[in-house]
Every structure is written in C-alpha cells, then in structure tokens.
Amino acid sequence: MPRPRKHNPSIPSHIDQACLPTGIYWDRSGKGRWYVLEHPRKAVTVAGPRAMLSELHAIMEARAGTALRGTVGFVLERFHDSTEFNALADGTKKGYDHQHRLVKQYRTNLGSTLDTLLVARLTPASIQRIIEAIASGKPGQPGHPTKANHLLRYLRRTFAWGVRMGHCASNPAAGVKQARERKQFRMPTPEAFAAVRNFAAERGNRVAHSAGSVAPYLAPVMTIAYHCRLRGIEVVTLTDAHATPDGIRSNRRKGSRDNVTAWSPELRAAWTALVELRRQAIERHALATQVRPEDRFLIVSEAGKRLSKSSLDSAWQRLMALVLKGDDKGAPVLHEDDYFTLHGLKHRGITDSEDKGSGGHRSEQMRQRYDHSLPVVQPAKLPQK
Numbered sequence: 001m002p003r004p005r006k007h008n009p010s011i012p013s014h015i016d017q018a019c020l021p022t023g024i025y026w027d028r029s030g031k032g033r034w035y036v037l038e039h040p041r042k043a044v045t046v047a048g049p050r051a052m053l054s055e056l057h058a059i060m061e062a063r064a065g066t067a068l069r070g071t072v073g074f075v076l077e078r079f080h081d082s083t084e085f086n087a088l089a090d091g092t093k094k095g096y097d098h099q100h101r102l103v104k105q106y107r108t109n110l111g112s113t114l115d116t117l118l119v120a121r122l123t124p125a126s127i128q129r130i131i132e133a134i135a136s137g138k139p140g141q142p143g144h145p146t147k148a149n150h151l152l153r154y155l156r157r158t159f160a161w162g163v164r165m166g167h168c169a170s171n172p173a174a175g176v177k178q179a180r181e182r183k184q185f186r187m188p189t190p191e192a193f194a195a196v197r198n199f200a201a202e203r204g205n206r207v208a209h210s211a212g213s214v215a216p217y218l219a220p221v222m223t224i225a226y227h228c229r230l231r232g233i234e235v236v237t238l239t240d241a242h243a244t245p246d247g248i249r250s251n252r253r254k255g256s257r258d259n260v261t262a263w264s265p266e267l268r269a270a271w272t273a274l275v276e277l278r279r280q281a282i283e284r285h286a287l288a289t290q291v292r293p294e295d296r297f298l299i300v301s302e303a304g305k306r307l308s309k310s311s312l313d314s315a316w317q318r319l320m321a322l323v324l325k326g327d328d329k330g331a332p333v334l335h336e337d338d339y340f341t342l343h344g345l346k347h348r349g350i351t352d353s354e355d356k357g358s359g360g361h362r363s364e365q366m367r368q369r370y371d372h373s374l375p376v377v378q379p380a381k382l383p384q385k
Contacts, residue, residue: 004018005017005018005020008026008028010026010028010030011026012049012050014052014053015053015056016053019053020053020056021056021057021059021060021061022060023036023037023060023063024036024046024056024059024060025037025043027043032048032049033045033047033048033049033110033111034046034047034048034051034056034059035111036059036060036063044111045110045111046059046110046111046112046116047059047110047111047112048110051110051112052118054068054070054118055112055116055117055118055121058070058071058073058116058117058118059112059113059116061116062104062113062115062116063116068116070118070119070120070168071115071116071117071118071119072103072114072115072116072117072118072119072122073103073104073115073116074167075119075158075159075161075162075167075168076100076103076115076158078162078165078167079158079161079162080096080097080100082161082165084161091309095150095154096154099150099151099154100154102151103115103151103155106130106134108130114130119159119162119168119169119170119172120168120169120170122172123172124172124173124174124175124176126172127152127155127172127173127176128176128177130151131148131149131151131152131176131177131178131179132148132179134147134148134151134179135147135148135149135179135180143179145179145180145181146181148178148179149178149179149181152173152176152178152179155173156171156173156174156176159171159172159173159174160174186339186340186341186343186344187340187344187347187348187351187372188338188340188344188345188348189338190348190352192334192338192340193222193226193340193345193348195333195334196222196319196320196323196333196334196340197219197222197223198219199319199322199323199327199333200214200218200219200222200319201219203319203322204216204217204218204219208302212322212328214315214318214319214322215302215315215318215319216277217274217277217299217307217315218315218316218319219270219273220269220270220271220273220274221235221270221274221299221312222345223266223267223269223270224238224248224267224270224271224274225342225345225346225349226345226346226348226349227261227264227266227267227349228248228250228261228267228349229250229261229346229349229350229353229358229359229360229370230250230252230346231252231253231343231346232309232312232313232316232342232343233253233309234250234251234252234253235299235312236297236299236306236307236308236309236312237251237297238251238297238298238299239293239294239295239296239297239298240293240294240296240298241292241293241294241296242298243271244260246260246262246263247260247261247262247263247267248260248261248263248267248271250360252360256359256360257360258360259358259360261358271298274298274299275298277300278296278297278298278299278300278304281300281301281302281303281304282300282304284304285303285304287304299312312342313342316341316342320334320339324336324339346359346370347370347372350367350370350371351370351371351372351373352373
C-alpha cells in the first residue's frame with residue numbers, strides 16, 4: 001500500500017487531495033502546474049492550476065493506456081471499435097488510425113495530450129486554436145495546413161458519431177473553419193521531367209537493392225502517368241483489360257470521365273516494358289498467371305504481387321531523394337526548387353495537351369486547376385470611328 005500524501009497547502013483549493021491519482025504531482029516552486037515523472041526522472045507538465053480532479057484522473061488513465069469516459073480519447077476509441085468504422089474503406093481506416101495517433105501525441109499549451117481533455121469542456125474556439133497552431137507551425141518552422149484540415153475532418157466526424165451514440169453531448173469541431181491550404185501540385189518543367197525519367201530508367205536497370213538502384217517500373221510509370229494524365233492510384237490499378245486496340249483506357253477517380261489515350265511509340269514501349277517486368281517476376285517466383293485480363297494488374301512488385309499505392313509512393317520518394325542527391329559523379333540531376341510530385345505529372349500532361357478536356361474533368365473549374373498553360377491573346381484594338 002502506498003503511503004498517503006501529506007496535505008499540501010499550495011495545491012488549488014478545488015482539488016480533493018485525498019482523491020488525487022497516483023503518479024501526478026503538484027509543482028511547489030510556484031509555477032502552478034501538475035506534472036508527471038518520466039524516465040529518467042524528467043518532470044513533464046500535464047496540466048495547469050485550473051485543471052479539475054476529473055481531468056487529472058483522465059490524464060493518468062490515458063497514460064495508463066485506457067481513456068476515461070467523457071474524454072476525447074474515450075470517444076475516439078469507441079468510434080474505432082464501431083461498426084461504422086469497420087465499414088469504411090481500408091485506406092480511410094488507415095488514415096483515421098493515423099489521426100488517432102496524432103491526437104494522442106498532440107500536446108496542448110498546458111502539456112496534456114489532446115486525448116485526455118474532456119469533450120464537455122472543449123468549444124469550437126479551442127478546436128480552432130489547435131487547427132490554427134498546426135496550420136501555422138512553430139516559430140521558425142513551416143506550418144502544415146493540410147495536416148490540420150485532415151485532423152479537423154477526423155474530429156468533426158468522430159464527435160458527430162459520439163453525439164449520435166450518446167458518448168458526448170456536443171460536437172466542438174462543428175463550425176470550425178478549415179485552414180487555407182497552399183496549392184502544391186508541384187508540376188515539373190519539361191526539362192525536369194525528362195531528366196528525372198532518364199535518371200529513373202538508368203537507375204532502374206541496376207541490380208535490385210544495389211547502391212543507387214530504384215524500382216525498374218518507375219520510368220514507364222512516369223511515361224504512362226504523363227501521357228494518359230493519370231493519378232498514381234489510377235496507374236497502379238491498370239490491368240490488361242485497359243489495353244485496347246485504340247489505346248489505353250483510363251480508370252479515373254473522383255467522378256472524372258474515362259477516355260482512351262491513343263497509342264504512341266512511347267506509350268507502347270512503356271506498356272511493353274511493364275508487361276515484361278511482370279512476366280519476369282511471375283516466372284522468378286513460379287506464380288500462376290490470372291486468366292481474366294481484368295485480374296492481371298500491369299504493375300507488380302519484385303515479388304510478382306499487385307503493387308499497392310503506398311509501395312509506389314515509397315518508391316517515388318526514394319527516387320526523388322536520389323535525384324536531389326545527384327548522379328554518380330555528384331552532379332545535380334534536379335535542383336531542390338524543381339522537385340515535383342507524382343501527381344504533378346497529371347498537371348504537366350493536361351497543360352501540354354491540345355485537348356484540355358483530356359483529363360476527364362466534369363467542370364471547367366477543375367479543368368483550370370490542372371491546366372497551367374498561358375493563353376496567347378490578341379492585342380486590344382480601339383474601335384473604328
């Protein structure tokens with residue numbers, strides 16, 4: 001049995017000292033804070049002087065791995081165990097799991113983590129301050145408005161679910177304004193695109209897992225993504241069924257219209273290269289070949305399995321890291337300001353196309369978002385008298 005605490009007259013009067021949770025301490029130095037000790041004997045502030053006894057218990061429950069009823073963490077845990085969460089797409093669930101971890105890690109100005117706060121004491125103003133803090137960043141560091149908005153949408157949905165299920169009385173994230181996001185399409189210049197594609201082709205021919213090597217499918221993926229104006233997810237989900245006599249049939253997302261991009265020598269060579277890489281991987285691992293064309297995915301991993309979007313993203317990040325590092329002689333392949341994303345290839349493809357509707361966009365507003373070409377106009381003329 002731990003010995004009882006001695007009465008501390010400096011502890012705020014609204015706290016029943018006999019009911020304080022084990023492991024939390026009041027700072028006697030006059031700083032007016034509650035703290036816990038972390039290894040090696042490091043004092044970590046977890047709450048300020050206005051914290052209620054229930055909040056102190058919630059903080060310690062959260063640190064023990066269980067969330068106290070009424071806290072943010074309690075609502076989030078119930079949501080992640082719900083049938084509504086289990087019915088979500090795998091990608092959505094993965095993203096929400098990531099947001100759940102961020103909530104557990106985010107520390108407020110008082111030192112306590114966001115998941116230990118009581119939902120009833122949160123207001124739209126307090127959530128707005130958290131969103132603004134993430135969006136603006138710390139002094140001297142860049143902000144993350146996209147990250148802030150992902151968190152806001154997650155909290156808004158989980159609290160709304162909590163209200164419907166009776167786990168909380170209100171949704172403090174309702175009415176909170178999203179942070180303004182920067183447009184970061186990162187479209188490559190024609191020179192940067194050519195340089196990176198040539199670099200990817202050369203490094204892709206190296207022995208797998210050797211120094212400076214990259215995935216051999218990256219160069220043909222760049223070609224198809226650019227010419228067909230496809231997103232990364234649309235490229236990795238291409239199958240043999242998308243190869244038609246006239247060209248490559250798209251499988252666009254987000255409501256865009258599908259179309260067929262006519263074969264060109266570059267497109268034909270890229271498609272053939274990916275088919276050959278797939279054949280080699282299947283033979284190397286003695287795998288069965290799918291009978292139906294729609295089941296034969298064009299891009300596969302080294303193990304011969306269907307390539308996931310996350311694996312493509314990882315391979316792309318490795319490629320760009322090597323590009324910024326330079327070639328074998330140390331000569332720069334790409335300046336850091338010319339860095340571009342895989343999605344930027346769609347922007348480049350639509351911008352370079354004569355047919356501006358080739359991206360399949362249903363609205364003029366979305367088409368203009370991807371078309372960065374500068375129109376040539378005629379000079380103004382004074383009216384003739």
